Amino acid sequence: MYHIQFTSPVHVHFIGIGGISMSSLAEILMTNGFPVSGSDIRESELTRRLEEKGARVDIGQRADNITDNIGLVVYTAAIDDNNPELMAAKGKNIPILTRAELLGQIMRNYPMPIAVAGTHGKTTTTSMAALTLLEAGMDPTVSVGGILPEIGGNLRIGRSDTFITEACEYTNSFLSFFPKISIILNVDADHLDFFKDIHDIRNSFHRFAGLLPEDGILIINSDTPEVERVTDGLNCRIVTFSLSGNGDYTVGDISWAEDGCASFEAYRGGVSVGRFTLHVPGLHNVSNALSVIAMGFCLGLDASTIQRGFDRFGGTKRRFERKGVVGGVTIIDDYAHHPTEIKATLVTARNYPHKTTWCVFQPHTYTRTKALLDDFAEALSLADQVVLADIYAAREQNTVGVSSRDLQEKLLARGIPCQYFPTFDEIENYLLANCASGDLLITMGAGDVVKIGEKLLGF
Numbered sequence: 001m002y003h004i005q006f007t008s009p010v011h012v013h014f015i016g017i018g019g020i021s022m023s024s025l026a027e028i029l030m031t032n033g034f035p036v037s038g039s040d041i042r043e044s045e046l047t048r049r050l051e052e053k054g055a056r057v058d059i060g061q062r063a064d065n066i067t068d069n070i071g072l073v074v075y076t077a078a079i080d081d082n083n084p085e086l087m088a089a090k091g092k093n094i095p096i097l098t099r100a101e102l103l104g105q106i107m108r109n110y111p112m113p114i115a116v117a118g119t120h121g122k123t124t125t126t127s128m129a130a131l132t133l134l135e136a137g138m139d140p141t142v143s144v145g146g147i148l149p150e151i152g153g154n155l156r157i158g159r160s161d162t163f164i165t166e167a168c169e170y171t172n173s174f175l176s177f178f179p180k181i182s183i184i185l186n187v188d189a190d191h192l193d194f195f196k197d198i199h200d201i202r203n204s205f206h207r208f209a210g211l212l213p214e215d216g217i218l219i220i221n222s223d224t225p226e227v228e229r230v231t232d233g234l235n236c237r238i239v240t241f242s243l244s245g246n247g248d249y250t251v252g253d254i255s256w257a258e259d260g261c262a263s264f265e266a267y268r269g270g271v272s273v274g275r276f277t278l279h280v281p282g283l284h285n286v287s288n289a290l291s292v293i294a295m296g297f298c299l300g301l302d303a304s305t306i307q308r309g310f311d312r313f314g315g316t317k318r319r320f321e322r323k324g325v326v327g328g329v330t331i332i333d334d335y336a337h338h339p340t341e342i343k344a345t346l347v348t349a350r351n352y353p354h355k356t357t358w359c360v361f362q363p364h365t366y367t368r369t370k371a372l373l374d375d376f377a378e379a380l381s382l383a384d385q386v387v388l389a390d391i392y393a394a395r396e397q398n399t400v401g402v403s404s405r406d407l408q409e410k411l412l413a414r415g416i417p418c419q420y421f422p423t424f425d426e427i428e429n430y431l432l433a434n435c436a437s438g439d440l441l442i443t444m445g446a447g448d449v450v451k452i453g454e455k456l457l458g459f
Contacts, residue, residue, distance in 0.1 A: 132309025328437025
């Protein structure tokens with residue numbers, strides 16, 4: 001494998017430079033003196049930001065974008081083998097790295113790399129942890145898979161030894177990483193277009209945990225089913241956290257504010273380490289915060305510093321994000337696209353002042369919808385009213401013969417009022433005719449369902 005040398009910068013070209021992670025990597029390299037170019041299928045705020053900082057960005061992917069002065073090409077899992085730029089790079093014998101491989105090599109240049117993994121909650125927890133590190137004066141470099149207003153985007157470049165990033169399990173990407181501290185929030189069945197089953201997923205997380213050196217630290221949720229399959233045989237230090245009370249770090253005396261945000265006592269070994277207040281709602285965020293508390297104490301931080309980090313964090317884009325109010329209806333947008341995430345969001349909504357909960361759900365990928373159809377129906381049953389959009393295909397073709405109508409049938413069989421409309425216009429018209437003042441409307445999914453709420457609000 002090609003190894004990038006930060007002491008000898010080369011021209012790096014990114015195929016798909018406008019992606020949330022790719023743009024971060026490109027900017028990190030630019031800050032370290034690397035000439036950067038890239039391409040994407042459309043212009044975006046992220047591509048414009050890179051151009052302003054000096055990158056050359058081509059809209060459209062063509063073989064002639066791969067010029068002879070390029071020393072390295074980086075691509076993502078979304079790029080297939082017949083991509084013209086990838087083929088041109090191979091034809092010119094230019095070194096090639098995946099996005100994950102490059103991120104792993106960047107991590108090796110920091111003495112304290114921290115990776116946040118888990119099927120759910122990575123973006124929120126990475127953001128919480130990053131702001132806590134900032135409050136501690138550690139000046140971290142941060143790469144997060146969402147827009148974090150407190151750092152002005154998805155990337156912050158620091159000047160210290162500390163680097164914190166999300167670690168995604170899809171296509172085993174995180175197995176290319178070199179962490180010193182790893183957080184594993186949960187291990188759930190997902191990405192079944194790549195993984196065979198939950199056992200395959202647990203094995204992947206076990207391999208990820210095994211990347212830690214002997215002096216490394218694994219911080220893991222001990223409420224995870226069959227957690228020992230992830231931790232068996234590790235030679236690093238293992239620190240556990242748990243909402244159920246079965247961990248090194250636990251919680252008690254939880255109270256809830258009107259907006260669904262929690263205050264709680266945190267314990268280490270049964271002894272209180274402090275009381276903490278969050279400004280993001282939901283019990284799942286208490287669990288996320290507990291992992292950050294564990295990380296903070298492992299790094300020698302005190303409770304007041306960690307609380308200041310929590311005080312700074314008001315959430316990231318598309319994570320129970322309050323978009324506005326129209327006609328007395330509060331509109332929330334959420335990225336939830338897995339049954340566990342949907343349950344967490346809809347349970348959180350129960351603690352939010354409202355009359356009727358409307359959930360406009362856009363399923364994400366055919367394989368996930370087919371594999372977890374009954375679980376989706378169970379999770380969505382927590383809403384009072386469900387409106388379904390068509391499945392967002394993302395990277396897939398519908399080879400499994402599933403549609404949103406299948407999910408509608410499951411919900412109707414459970415007695416849950418559920419409508420399906422093939423277009424956003426029809427959904428918007430139905431909501432305008434049926435939502436009432438005092439209702440809570442949640443647009444939900446990893447696709448473009450956010451547009452529905454934004455149009456209703458006149459964005």
